[in-house]
Amino acid sequence: MSTTTSHTPSGAEGQSDGSGAGPGVRPARLIQNEATTEIPVHLLFRDDPDPVAMPLRPAVVARRQGTGEQPRLRRPAAVRRRPLPRADPELAERPARVLPGAAGLLAGACGLTGCAATTWWAGLLPAGALGLPAYAGAGLGPAQWAAYAGAGLLGAFGLGGLTRGLTGRAWVLGLFGRYRGTVRRTGLLWVNPLVPRRRVDVRLRHWRSETMPATDPDGLALRVVVLVVWRVRDTARALLGVDDHETYLRECVEAALARVPVEPAGGTRGGTTAAGDALTRLVAEETAPVGVEVFSVQPVRVEYAPEVxxxxxxxxxxxxxxxxxxxxxxxxxxxxxxxxxxxxxxxxxxxxxxxxxxxxxxxxxxxxxxxxxxx
CATH class of the missing domain: 1.20.5 (Single alpha-helices involved in coiled-coils or other helix-helix interfaces)
Structure with missing residues (x-):
């Protein structure tokens, strides 16, 4: 009777899978490309601080290749209107330092009196002139010339600073390019003659514009004449904050007409009243930073362009x-x-x-x- 002996590799002894296969049979892998990674034990118990949050970039949405999916259209960002520039807080109207006109008259009288006294002192005044006794004098010396200079400067400084303040007018003073104040007082005043001044009209004014282009709610071309009621509220900003406040007001009205549709009288959308309210609000917002106050912008004549x-x-x-x-x-x-x-x-x-x-x-x-x- 013969006996068959099977040789089993030494490395395969005692190996068996859970499926009941006999020893020596290597189990088949369920996933052909599976791999095992060993993790050191000491890395499992490390006390690391919280990881730093990394900023995530927004995902780019695009069309997937081969799927037929169309790319998502992103909504364009809304164009925001830039806010109007704020007025310089240092450039604000403030009262200037002035003196009553009596002070200038007194200084001028003192200067003239000093010149007359110096002439009498030098002996150049005729006998009996100005009711003064005859005096031989010592002639024109350095002292007499100094007295002449002082009295002349005092008189010129006093009389040269006299000015007249009118109702509805104001003086804007500046020295070496710096704003020094505004004079709104009326009557005879004395202002430093060394300080340059500019006159500003602060009365309530109205301006009837020339024919300006505009459009109606349907986009048809119009020719519009508007009446603007305005005044200068802050003289410093009106004169120093912009090159020419009247030109600036005219251009603001023209820009507002390009943005606000104007409907001729008798329309069903409010007519010229609604357009006037919108124009007034828009122009007042744009001219406020330059010290101009707008009360009303009303179309007074609206007609279609000759071509339409x-x-x-x-x-x-x-x-x-x-x-x-x-x-x-x-x-x-x-x-x-x-x-x-x-x-x-x-x-x-x-x-x-x-x-x-x-x-x-x-x-x-x-x-x-x-x-x-x-x-």
């Missing part, structure tokens, strides 16, 4: 004609309905459907002919 005036006129006539025809037709229909109803209710006639249609047609023709308008 004829077409608009024809369209208006057609609309009026259609409205008149619709009104006339409505009144005719009401009259026919009332006549047929009365005849039927009172029992004056008995009509079938055909006779009723004939009667309605005849009455409609009669009423339209009586009004002199074709159907």
């Amino acid at each position: 005036a004829a077409a608009v006129h024809r369209r208006r006539i057609a609309a009026l004609d259609a409205r008149q025809r619709a009104s006339m037709l409505g009144s005719v229909v009401d009259s026919v309905e009332d006549t047929v109803t009365r005849l039927t209710v009172r029992g004056l006639v008995e009509l079938d459907d055909y006779e009723r249609k004939v009667l309605v047609r005849d009455l409609t023709v009669a009423f339209c002919s009586g009004r002199g308008e074709p159907v």
Whole structure:
């Protein structure tokens, strides 16, 4: 009797899988490319601080290749209007230092008196002039010349600074390019003659513009004349904050007309009143930083441009004609309905459907002919 002995590799002894396969058979891998990574034990118990949060970049949404998916369209960012520049807080109107006109007159009188006294002192004054006794004097020496200079400067400084403050006018003072204050006082005043000054009109003013381009709510070209009521509220900002505040106001009105549609009088969207309110609000916001206060911007004459005036006129006539025809037709229909109803209710006639249609047609023709308008 023979015995067969099987040789088993030494490395495969005692190996067995959980599926009941015999020893020596290597189990098949469920995933062909599986791999095992060993992690050192000491790395599992490290006390690391919290990781630093890394900023994430926004994902780019695009079309996937081969899927037929269309790219998502991103909404364009809304264009925000830049806010109006804030006025310089240091450039604000403040009162200037002035003196009453009596101080200038007194200084001028003192200067003239000093010159006369110096002339008498030098012996150059004729006898009996100005009621002073004759005096031989010592002639014109250094002391006399110094007295002449002092008295002359005092008189010139006192009389040269005299000015007149008018109601509705103001003086803006500046020295070496720096704002020194505003004079709103009226009457005779004394202002430092070394300080340059500029006169500003602070009264309530109105400006009737020339013909400016505009558009109506439908986009048709217009020619508009506006009346602007305004005044200078802050003289420092009006003169020093902008090159020319009147030119700036004119350009702001023109820019507002390009943004606000103007409807001719008689329109259904508010007419010139609504457009005037919008123009007033917009121009007032833009001119406030430069010290100009706007009270009203109202269109006083609105007409279509010559290139579209004829077409608009024809369209208006057609609309009026259609409205008149619709009104006339409505009144005719009401009259026919009332006549047929009365005849039927009172029992004056008995009509079938055909006779009723004939009667309605005849009455409609009669009423339209009586009004002199074709159907």
